[in-house]
Amino acid sequence: MDTKIIKIDKSNIDKKLMIEAGDIVKSGGVVAFPTETVYGLGANGLDENAVKKIYEAKGRPSDNPLILHISSIEELDDLVEEVTDLAHMIMKRFWPGPLTIIFKKSRIIPNIITAGLESVAIRMPSHPIALELISLSGVPIAAPSANTSGRPSPTNADHVVEDMYGKIDMVIDGGSTGVGLESTVLDLSGEVPTILRPGAITLEDLKEMIPNIIQDASILHKDVTPKSPGQKYRHYAPKAEMILFTGDIDDIVNKINTSTKELILSGKKVGIMATEETKDKYEDGVVIVSGSRRKRETIASNLFKTIRDFDHADVDIILAEGVELDNIGMAIMNRMTKAAGGKIINL
Template identity: 50%
Template sequence: MTIIINMRSGVDEVKLRIAAKLIREGKLVAFPTETVYGLGADALNERAVRRIFEAKGRPADNPLILHIAKFSQVYELAREVPEEAKVLVERFWPGPLTIVLPRKDVVPDVTTGGLDTVAIRMPANEIALKLIELSGKPIAAPSANISGKPSPTSAEHVADDFYGKIECIIDGGETRIGVESTVIDLTEHPPVLLRPGGLPLEEIEKVIGKVRIHPAVFGKKVDTPKSPGMKYKHYAPNAEVIVVEGPREKVKGKITELVKELKERGKKVGVIGSESYNADEFFFLGSSVEEVAKNLFKALRYMDKAGVDVVIAEGVEERGLGLAVMNRLRKASGYKIVKA
């Protein structure tokens, strides 16, 4: 049985104590963050962490992010905390930034995917922070979805994937940002962007200078992922996804052409973007990149429920949150990209 705790009106410490007790007991609790919903367990409890991998169907070499509620916890989990880390967290925590540091032995191998590094963040969500505080544990939490599928931005999305399979879902309403955290590896110099996310790279570079972008961000295959989102197909609905990239007017023309061609072949076609293009299903992502990021996973899940055969997605400019949006769309499509 899955307990659903309604916390849409704000933090209720009495109710959260129930969820925190479950974490301490080695159970699984889905909870909201500012980015997406996480599927949480005690990060230092090997058996509990294994249950995350089992529930999601997640490959064992795909490391988890540890969520903390106060900066001092970093020193409990990491062997070294470089000056760059201190500068970044002072500026951006709590927030959608994950830092990768050398790990201490207290963190089990299963939590880090066998790596000698640990990924840590402090979420900017009062429910998440209070849950971590009350549990007294760092919480390991990947996105609360079946592995490879679109990430959840509401408790309803979590329930679609996990109701009856985990102990608790905390309903804190829709998430604010809609794409996962940005992951920066601080064990290398210069630092390396492993996954673009809710904190734009440009903002990070204003604080610590030049950051190298890992080739995996643009689709290069890796054998040993140091961050979630690097190696495996992610974020994909059941339908085939095609991403159309290029100048705005050429993109519009190419999508119009693709919709017509696919419908003539008897396909049920969905479009996510700024206009419908006469598709069978349409989801308006928004008029700003922030709205597009917030609505992206909701749109992909909508298309699943609508039963479309093909989803055509409009590409966006790779500036600010646009880099994270395009990373998610390309992965969702398995890099099936049409250049307009």
């Protein structure tokens, strides 16, 4: 399959090219497109055959549900059984934006979208290219991240091309994404509002409006039957083994330095995922800076790119600094824990 790559300026959208992309979705094709979180791999969410192409391109297990993307709240009426007052309040505050909400699904939602669950995950992205594509296609777009299943999510078009060229119809190159981590997933389909996946909309943000909100126990622990995308299977994996270090940052730096020397002596090429505050404290290894500990949103934005950079550096092992678990730190550590396959050293 020939994959067409088009460049779109989000500040000056080429309507003719976007109509072409929308027509591909309408006709059952697959288009990768930028959102404010990561690039999505989009197809008509009401067309089972089109959605199958997403799973095939990604190599994604069929029991891992997908998120439907819409361009207006009115589109919810046909897709869900009920929109509660709480849901309306949350959407008014956080939509469009990096928040996915789980509702009880309507009968028109194919089972392939929900992996047989009675609930469906829906979000309205804020990225202008994403909104334009959804609007022009005239259907809700099913769109997981546009990467090979298990690999780091793509935050620019080059990442998408690396994983998806020849497998899908089109890639819309809209530049780098902003948030860099997938959306927060909030389950409103049960009795207790629950965060199933942390993201840029944090527990602290949501608790202001939902005092009884809880976080799912699987976020930093053992995986469970998926009610949300990203809850099952190893995700974000680099080609090399990755070990995550947590605790006091000085202890982390000392341990990584010691471990690096030992690994180099054993013949390993070592990568160190550092931060701006620690980069000069490492004596050996391939040091790549993910962002600043004082501005952890920069770590979130760069995390998946950093993992791919280590792949390109052909390291044998990655030693990574953890961050504090409050605010967006929870989302960062959720992704890093999965990338490391649960290999964590607590100091």
